[in-house]
Amino acid sequence: MKQDKLGFGIIGCGVISTAHLGAIANCPEAELAAVCDIDEEKGRKCAADHGNVTFYKNYLEMVKDPAVDVVCICTPSGLHADGVIAAAQAGKNVFCEKPLDISHERMCRMIEAVDKAKVKMGCVFQGRTEKNSITARQAIIDGQLGKMTLGDAFMKYYRSRAYYASAGWRGTWALDGGGALMNQGVHGIDLLMWVMNSPVERVFARMDHLVRDIEVEDTCTASLLFKNGALGTIIGTTSCNPGEPRRLELHGDRGTICISESKITRQATTTEPDGLAKDLEEKSTPDSSAKQEGISNNPANFGLYGHAFLVDDLVHAIKENREPYITGRSARRAVDLILAIYESARSGKDVQVKYGD
Numbered sequence: 001m002k003q004d005k006l007g008f009g010i011i012g013c014g015v016i017s018t019a020h021l022g023a024i025a026n027c028p029e030a031e032l033a034a035v036c037d038i039d040e041e042k043g044r045k046c047a048a049d050h051g052n053v054t055f056y057k058n059y060l061e062m063v064k065d066p067a068v069d070v071v072c073i074c075t076p077s078g079l080h081a082d083g084v085i086a087a088a089q090a091g092k093n094v095f096c097e098k099p100l101d102i103s104h105e106r107m108c109r110m111i112e113a114v115d116k117a118k119v120k121m122g123c124v125f126q127g128r129t130e131k132n133s134i135t136a137r138q139a140i141i142d143g144q145l146g147k148m149t150l151g152d153a154f155m156k157y158y159r160s161r162a163y164y165a166s167a168g169w170r171g172t173w174a175l176d177g178g179g180a181l182m183n184q185g186v187h188g189i190d191l192l193m194w195v196m197n198s199p200v201e202r203v204f205a206r207m208d209h210l211v212r213d214i215e216v217e218d219t220c221t222a223s224l225l226f227k228n229g230a231l232g233t234i235i236g237t238t239s240c241n242p243g244e245p246r247r248l249e250l251h252g253d254r255g256t257i258c259i260s261e262s263k264i265t266r267q268a269t270t271t272e273p274d275g276l277a278k279d280l281e282e283k284s285t286p287d288s289s290a291k292q293e294g295i296s297n298n299p300a301n302f303g304l305y306g307h308a309f310l311v312d313d314l315v316h317a318i319k320e321n322r323e324p325y326i327t328g329r330s331a332r333r334a335v336d337l338i339l340a341i342y343e344s345a346r347s348g349k350d351v352q353v354k355y356g357d
């Protein structure tokens with residue numbers, strides 16, 4: 001650490017590294033110290049473009065660099081655990097991209113390594129940082145919607161052949177860990193459970209790859225039973241052309257909140273036991289940095305706000321020795337649910353979700 005600034009090292013200089021680079025540059029208590037990529041040309045260019053920081057081809061070397069206090073994991077999803085475990089074993093804090101990893105066992109090993117090393121791991125789910133998601137969650141916690149009856153997440157996206165061809169790991173079970181749910185839908189799935197303030201207990205699902213020549217699903221529907229008794233639906237696809245903004249629809253016997261990307265499009269409640277819920281006059285506006293169309297048909301259409309919020313939070317979690325805003329255990333839940341959805345779709349059975357905690 002130099003002059004109270006935590007040094008960040010990034011593993012993986014691809015699409016999402018730009019959000020990490022932006023968030024680090026935005027945080028007064030952080031600075032970029034190193035980058036690493038097995039693609040030497042890409043990694044060296046990233047290092048040169050960002051203050052001529054040190055370039056590493058091997059992350060096992062980068063995690064030993066004394067200038068690196070926090071390691072950002074921006075590698076393909078099925079490699080996250082390797083980077084996290086190496087960083088934790090070297091005594092470094094971690095900032096890990098979604099999904100945490102793609103198997104329950106790997107996620108448990110990374111959480112264990114972080115616990116054992118007594119370092120911090122902040123996880124990325126930008127949706128949880130948006131003002132309107134926080135408002136919706138609080139309204140549900142406060143009982144404004146009454147007894148929760150339905151929680152739905154619709155993630156109807158479009159991804160072209162060119163997208164899947166843009167990196168060899170995309171659309172593979174081994175490294176993407178799944179398709180429309182594990183890669184794109186995981187954001188909305190995490191957000192649905194977080195805003196509902198309840199995990200999903202049981203699922204029944206169907207999935208297929210209908211239009212893309214990929215191993216994993218491009219279309220999936222799942223019927224949900226939440227722990228709080230509510231029912232719900234997840235629809236996740238990358239096969240809808242041109243794609244729709246993500247929608248979360250949350251209903252209770254006294255109210256409804258609908259969120260389209262980062263904007264609340266309906267908030268209606270009543271305090272009367274048998275009254276009809278009335279719309280609030282002023283609906284929220286989208287966060288200035290969140291893009292309303294989101295990633296519906298453009299994977300690079302993410303704002304910097306979420307990453308900046310989470311980097312800033314992690315820096316403070318390290319300095320104040322507290323838990324980060326999104327812990328490994330809470331980030332693991334969305335992946336556990338997706339794994340249960342896959343199991344149900346393969347077996348044709350109703351499946352109980354196995355969480356690690």
Ligand SMILES: NC(=O)c1ccc[n+]([C@@H]2O[C@H](COP(=O)([O-])OP(=O)(O)OC[C@H]3O[C@@H](n4cnc5c(N)ncnc54)[C@H](O)[C@@H]3O)[C@@H](O)[C@H]2O)c1
Nearest residue numbers: 012013014015016037038039074075076077097098099167
């Ligand atoms: N939070 C978000 O909104 C968001 C958006 C996009 C991607 N992601 C996540 O970020 C991760 C990366 O996705 P991407 O789209 O940037 O992928 P990408 O293919 O564009 O970049 C991955 C990079 O990692 C490098 N790499 C692979 N193995 C490596 C290794 N062993 N050591 C060092 N570098 C290695 C590759 O050469 C590549 O440059 C994925 O887990 C993805 O789910 C998150």
